[in-house]
Amino acid sequence: MKTIKLKKESVQLVKEVLKDIKASPDLGIYKCVQCGMCTSVCPGAKETDYDPRDMIRRVLEDDETVVDDDNIWNCFSCYTCNSVCPCGNNASEINQILRQMSIDKGEGMKKIVSFAAYGDSFMELGVGSIPSNFFDVMVKDIGPGYMDLKINIEDIRTDLGLGSYILPEKAIDEVESILDNSGFKDRLEKIKRCK
Amino acid sequence: MNPDSSKDISNKDLKIGVFLCRCGGNISDTVDMEKLRSSVDAEVVEEFENLCSINGRKIIRDSIIQKNLDRVVVAACSPITHEKTFQKYINPLNPYLLEMANLREQCSWVNPDVETATEKAISLVNASIEKVKYAQPLDPILRKTTKSAAVIGGGISGISASLSLARQGIKTCLIEEQPTIGGAMVKVGKLFSPEKLAEECAMCLLNPLVNEAVEHKNIKIMTNTTLKAAERRSGNFHLLIESKPRKVIEEKCISCGKCAEVCPVEVKDSWNEDMTFRKAIYKPFAQAVPDVYTIDLENCKNCGKCQEVCRMNAIDLDMEGEVIPMTVGSVVIATGHKTFDMDKRPEYSYGRHDDIVTQMELARIMGVNGPTKGKLLKPSNNKIPERVVMVQCVGSRDEKPGGRKYCSKVCCMVAIKHANVIKQHYPDTDVIICYTDMRTPGMYEKYFKYAQSNGVRLIRGRPGEVAEKDGIFTVRLEDTLSKEPLEIEADLVVLSTAMEPSDGTINVSGLLDVGLTEELFVKEKHSKIKPVATEVDGVYVCGTAQGPKDITDSIVQANAAAAKISELINGGVELEPFVASIDQSKCTLCKKCIDICKYKAAYIQDGILTVDPISCTGCGACIWECENNAIEIMGQTDEQIIATIDGMLKDKKPDEKRIIAFLDSVGYVSADNIGINKITVPSSVRIIKIPSMNRIMPKHILHAFKMGADGIIMGEYPYNPMYSHTKEKIAGLKGELVKNNINPDRLAFYKVYIPYFRGLANKFKEFDGEIKCLDTP
Missing domain, CATH: 3.50.50.60 (FAD/NAD(P)-binding domain)
Structure with a gap:
């Protein structure tokens, strides 16, 4: 049986969430009445066991295990939950804060390894681009046309009268230097080591 | 009432009687009555054990008659306790020619030391004597x-x-x-x-x-x-x-309805929530009162057909x-009220489908005088619905743009009522109410339980969306109790919309x-x-x-x-006459007083600025605004305030500290509570009761400092309509002090509450300490 003890434990998850730099100043988490409107419109909740309403409840009840719950990684950050919430709360935002807590703890690092390739594309091309390890999924979602687009992108751009999207060598070097000096590169390597 | 009448007699010539009450020792055990008596300068000084008793009344009345007294000071308990009593005791004098010095609650009970208590008692009595000199005979305000x-x-x-x-x-x-x-x-x-x-x-x-x-x-x-x-x-x-113009002569119309039969104009009938049509000449419903037809001016084409058929000649298209x-x-x-505008919540698809309705529309559908004569039929196809889903809190308890933050209070009961009616007449129709909280206080809970026993289903969750596919609606929500996202299929959706002004x-x-x-x-x-x-x-x-x-x-x-x-x-209403009085010869009708008064007491009538004595609280905020000094507060004139300050500071010794405390009526009761609870306060504190801190002007503050006050504290109850002005004014007063080379720290402000008297006592102690520090080199 769960007991709400007279003596309060020192950790209070909701306070940490509200202190986070990502938390909006008018975040309505304390006003949540658990109506479930967020979950009712959540595409993640439809397909997985992710439940934004329950996630908010666990934060309010100081259940720290929510940070380690795999389900928090099923949010698409579409913000539909926020657009319907009658209390001015934002489950997407809270989800991102919890994910960052998980990453800071180390556990969450594994969840973002597959996104490391995005970082590589910044280092190699100077711009963000969908990494090759996602191509199969993209073809599955969009169809074979996706690969045609990928292969013929330069020709298509020329036809449309647009210039090359590949940055000049000098610009790529500059971007790489910024990413290196700002600590981005180190962080990327750290994430990759979690494989 | 002529304010100048009393000024004909010089204040010095006024015969003042001072009556000191021992209060069965409550005062005399702490205050040296002999010293007090000898320090008072008045025509008559009497001392009595219990002035409030019937014998006290005799002493006061006899003195007034025998010594021909003009004014009376009673130095006894708090005016809150016995002012009304003593106002009666000074008859034949006007009741407002009395001042009371609060020697019990605000002196003997809070100053256990005989010497300082006596000093304070003398200044309290002096202040009352000075003030009463400017008292004017007033009449209570009576209004019918x-x-x-x-x-x-x-x-x-x-x-x-x-x-x-x-x-x-x-x-x-x-x-x-x-x-x-x-x-x-x-x-x-x-x-x-x-x-x-x-x-x-x-x-x-x-x-x-x-x-x-x-x-x-x-x-x-x-x-x-x-x-x-x-x-x-x-x-x-x-x-x-x-x-x-109704365009129908009420006295002639016999409500036969022939006019509506021939009227060629059909418009949506708002009485049936736009679900049916009526004519441009119409009667909203059979039992309408008055029982006459009316022409809808917006839609009438003035064709005159109704006029032709009316046998009563009741139609007058030229009526103005x-x-x-x-x-x-x-x-x-x-x-x-009106109901929530559903355009603000497109997620519920209202307006796009006929079978998504509001509770009021459902009420019309189920009304025997409604579009379906009371049968529960879907507007789209006139068939009985298989499942009705009701969505609660539509626009209520909603902080989104256009939403209403409050609970509309009746929607839970309305939904249950309609659910019960449906269940009784159409037991095969499934009814589900999607709710966040069922709020059925008091006896309504019984009706709620009755709905449950009738088979009405309740699901806890607030729907985020109502979608439609092939004529079937899907209400999306989370069943929050089973922690499951849920889609409910329905063929009639009813929205419980918010009540709006x-x-x-x-x-x-x-x-x-x-x-x-x-x-x-x-x-x-x-x-x-x-x-x-x-x-x-x-x-x-x-x-x-x-x-x-x-x-x-x-x-x-x-x-x-x-x-x-x-x-x-x-x-009728009988009120104290302490309200604003206007000197019409000085008033220029600038309206500044009207603008500032949140009690809406001032208005212009026939070119004269008038004060409604019932609304005026005598707070004095208008005096600040009046550049022509045309306003006075009866019973709290500048002369009376200055005289009271003078009395409080009279005979101050060189090494003595005196603090003037201006308190509003809440603060004054709170200060009395300090006395009733026998909490000691610094002997420096001298309390003056003022209707509102808005009455205090820079000249009063500066005068008090000039006459030797070491500090001034002002206390006001914050939940009064004029409080926002008070705060601005305190800042202004401090600015005045700086201009006059007086340390603004000598003026303090404090929020007062009746039960928070310990806080007020502490504030007095604190402020007394601060003033002593300021004076220590």
């Missing part, structure tokens, strides 16, 4: 209100208020914008009774009331009319009522509107100068202890114009409003 009222809005609230007023003999005019009275109640069809667990016919309950209103000699019903302008004059309201002036003693705002409520309040809440409902004078009263005296509110509520509560409020008006008319 004209025995007539206007009730604006002819729904159940307005009808109930009118009936109550009329039954008490008050001439009442019931003003209704629509062609018929009855309001929302005639549309809802069924009412439910939590006691009987049954539904009753709304029309059958309302009709006897409507009939009584029609028949009552004291009620004049004016339909098709609106309030155009309002002006308050000497406690009366001058109203301008505009009536739209009228503006009718009237004067009444009181006004009741009963302008009702009606346009009439907002317009009428503006015309009457009555304040509104944040949500634009009519604001009550005090939501806890002054219900149904508004900021403007003589204007009352009832029903949903004041906030969401059900029929029972609306009727209760309507009766309360009528009772309040009856109090004004039958009892």
Whole structure:
């Protein structure tokens, strides 16, 4: 049986969430009445066991295990939950804060390894681009046309009268230097080591 | 009342009698009465064990008569305890020629040391003597209100208020914008009774009331009319009522309906929530009162066909509107509500599908005089629905843009009522209510349980969306109790929309100068202890114009409003005369006083600035605004305030500290509480009672410092309408001190509350300490 003890434990998850730099100043988490409107419109909740309403409840009840719950990684950050919430709360935002807590703890690092390739594309091309390890999924979602687009992108751009999207060598070097000096590169390597 | 009459006698010539009370030792054990007596400079100084006793009365009265006294000071307990008693005891003198020095609560009980207590007692008595010299004979303000009222809005609230007023003999005019009275109640069809667990016919309950209103000699019903302008004059309201031309002569129309048969214009019938059609000449419903047809000016094409068939010659297409002036003693705002605009919540697909309806539309569908003659049929295909899903809190408890933060209070009961009616007549139709919290307080809980036992299903979750595919609706929500996202298929969706203030409520309040809440409902004078009263005296509110509520509560409020008006008319009001008085020779009608007064006491009448003594609290905020010094507060004139300060600071010793504490009436009671609880306060503190800190001007503060005050503390209760001005003023006063080379730290402000007297005592101690520090080099 769960007991709400007279003596309060020192950790209070909701306070940490509200202190986070990502938390909006008018975040309505304390006003949540658990109506479930967020979950009712959540595409993640439809397909997985992710439940934004329950996630908010666990934060309010100081259940720290929510940070380690795999389900928090099923949010698409579409913000539909926020657009319907009658209390001015934002489950997407809270989800991102919890994910960052998980990453800071180390556990969450594994969840973002597959996104490391995005970082590589910044280092190699100077711009963000969908990494090759996602191509199969993209073809599955969009169809074979996706690969045609990928292969013929330069020709298509020329036809449309647009210039090359590949940055000049000098610009790529500059971007790489910024990413290196700002600590981005180190962080990327750290994430990759979690494989 | 001539303010100059007492000035004919020089203040020095006034014969003042000072009566000292020992209070059975309560005062005399701590205050050296002998020393006090010898220090008082007055015509008569008497001392008695219990001045408030009948014997005390004899002593005071005999002295007044024998020594020909002009003014009286009673030095005894707090004026809160016995001022009224002593005002009677000084008869034959005018009761306002009395001052009391508070020697018990604010001296002997808070200063255990005999020497300092005696010093303080002397200055308190001196202050009273100085002040009483400027006292003027005043009369309490008596007001009786004209025995007539206007009730604006002819729904159940307005009808109930009118009936109550009329039954008490008050001439009442019931003003209704629509062609018929009855309001929302005639549309809802069924009412439910939590006691009987049954539904009753709304029309059958309302009709006897409507009939009584029609028949009552004291009620004049004016339909098709609106309030155009309002002006308050000497406690009366001058109203301008505009009536739209009905184009049908009421006296001639026999309501045969032939005109409507031939009228070629068809328009949506708002009485049936736009689900049916009516003609441009129409009667909203069979039992409409008055029982006559009306031409809808917006849609009539003036073809004259109705005129041709009318055998009574009742139709006059050239009829013009009228503006009718009237004067009444009181006004009741009963302008009702409207429902939430569903365009603001497109996620529920309202307006895109005929079978997504509001609760009011469902009420019309199920009403025997509605579009389906009472049968529950879907608007799209006239078939009985298999499943009805009700969505609660649509627009209520909603902080999104356009939403209403409050709970609309009746929707849970309305949903249960409709669910019960459906279950009784169509047991095969499934009814599901999607709720966040079921709020069924009091007896309504019984009706809620009754719905559960009838098989009404309840799912806890707030739907985020209603979608449609192939004629079937999907209501998406999370069943929050089983923690499962859920899609409910339905063929009729009913939205429980929020109650909002009606346009009439907002317009009428503006015309009457009555304040509104944040949500634009009519604001009550005090939501806890002054219900149904508004900021403007003589204007009352009832029903949903004041906030969401059900029929029972609306009727209760309507009766309360009528009772309040009856109090004004039958009892009259007797008030202390300490209100603003205008020197007309100095007033330039700049209106600054009108703008600042949140009590709405000042107004211009026939080119003269007038103060409504019932509304004025004598706070004095207007004096600051008046550049021509045309305003005085009776009983708190500048002379009286200055004299009191002088008395408090008289004979101050070089090494002594004196702090003047200006307290409002709440602060004064709080200070009395310090005494009652025998908490010691610094002997330096001298309390002066002032109606509001807004009365204190820089000249008073500067005078006090000039006369030797070491510090000034001001205490005010923060929940009064003028408090925002107080705060600005304190900053202004501190600025004045800086300009005059006085340390602004010598002026302190403190929020006072009656039960928080220990806080006030601590503040006195703290401030006394700070002042001592300032004076220590």
